[in-house]
Amino acid sequence: MAERSVVERDATEREAPEDVSAMTPARARALFRQGLRVPTAGWCAGWTQANIVAVPRDLAYDLLLFAQRNPKACPVLDVTDVGAVSTPLFGGDLRTDLPAYVVYRDGEVVDEVTDVRSVWRPDLVTFLLGCSFTFEDALLTAGVPVRHIELGRNVPMFRTSLDCRPAGALHGPLVVSMRPVPASLVATAVRVTSRYPAVHGAPVHVGDPAAIGIRDLDAPDYGDPVPVEPGEVPVFWACGVTPQAAVRASRPPFAIGHAPGHMAITDARDSTYLVP
């Protein structure tokens, strides 16, 4: 559980200064650039949030292939040119404009920071991957409650016993996010999220955490625990932290990820990723 400290909110996390739901991506990124560190669930409603993972160019093919082979967990929204710190999708600076980052060396977490300029390398390629926060606004609109937003927490995430399909040097387990859903609304949650295949889409698992190797819903591997109330079912979606679990399992020399739940807020509308 060593990496739990990476994502639990700690004393350095501050309250956001204004209504975060109505904020623009540019404003949110400016706050994060100034050092605000906070999970981004519920921020900038209607704007797409993204997972990031940056690897040296010589690992980029394996990572892109890993993403292609595990599309539910790793839906690629954009990839930077080598060394670039922004993309058409993300007008900010990828080194400073997320709330927090995790730095890996040989698969170990060596740092957790709000700015990665000091460890940035010109050979890095950064991947932006879809995030399930994108469909939470649609869930709320459809009347499906989202517990971690209600509680002002980060979403709970778990490493599962399901293996991703490996690619070159990369292998590792599927990571999932969990949302408790009232039994009567599970079908609605499936239907709504199915319409967002580019941001994890439909759940990968409904109910029975043990069947996918999750022993304790109160002890997530990343993020904050949330209670599952009587009459609710734990519903699991593939999670864009999966590449970071692959970094941990496969131990490449260097990688940077976002701190789970502390996402890149992009300039794309959620509706971009809605299919008819």
Add this chain to the structure above:
Amino acid sequence: MAERSVVERDATEREAPEDVSAMTPARARALFRQGLRVPTAGWCAGWTQANIVAVPRDLAYDLLLFAQRNPKACPVLDVTDVGAVSTPLFGGDLRTDLPAYVVYRDGEVVDEVTDVRSVWRPDLVTFLLGCSFTFEDALLTAGVPVRHIELGRNVPMFRTSLDCRPAGALHGPLVVSMRPVPASLVATAVRVTSRYPAVHGAPVHVGDPAAIGIRDLDAPDYGDPVPVEPGEVPVFWACGVTPQAAVRASRPPFAIGHAPGHMAITDARDSTYLVP
């Protein structure tokens, strides 16, 4: 127009020996392995057909990124491991089990053959990309006629004046396939094909060929011409020959593609790529 000879049916193309629509993928691949050379439109109804392009490993990242950046034209269905000649999606031998191949050196077509074992290299990575033939069965079921199947021809394909988003060493124009659709059925054709985003999905252009740089519908850059009858509209879908147009434009040292319209017939059902 030098490459038109690549795809026009010529004297070496033979009639298929049995009902091709009802054939299994394994049976079709066996016939192609024995040397049968024929466009695959209408073959193996319900089974997914794929474009292929094989490049050396050192170009594979650029090609995978090119595909990711141009997903309507280059929907990746599978990628082989380096040097592998089959994948979970395609149980045959990628070097022999397509009806015909095009071999490129420095972007020029240097050979067109039914077997590429003599030029195969151990460093090749083969991409399987979605093909619009996949949704033709659904179009027919919805009552939308498919002219090139009616006429027993290859589909007409055109290089457009639209540029793909480049990636590394690869750039080039979007290639499209064209089907004439009765005006009253254009909306149906859009609706039906929208449900197959992994195999090019909805049209990229409806009507007015000149607007995308197509001067003469009777002179396709690949495949056979088909007539557009009065009351019909030419409808254009992104085409998986696009990577081969990028090879021509970008001139990498070596690449292999399928002969346009002469596809890999996979072991996946079309329904795999149907979204709700």
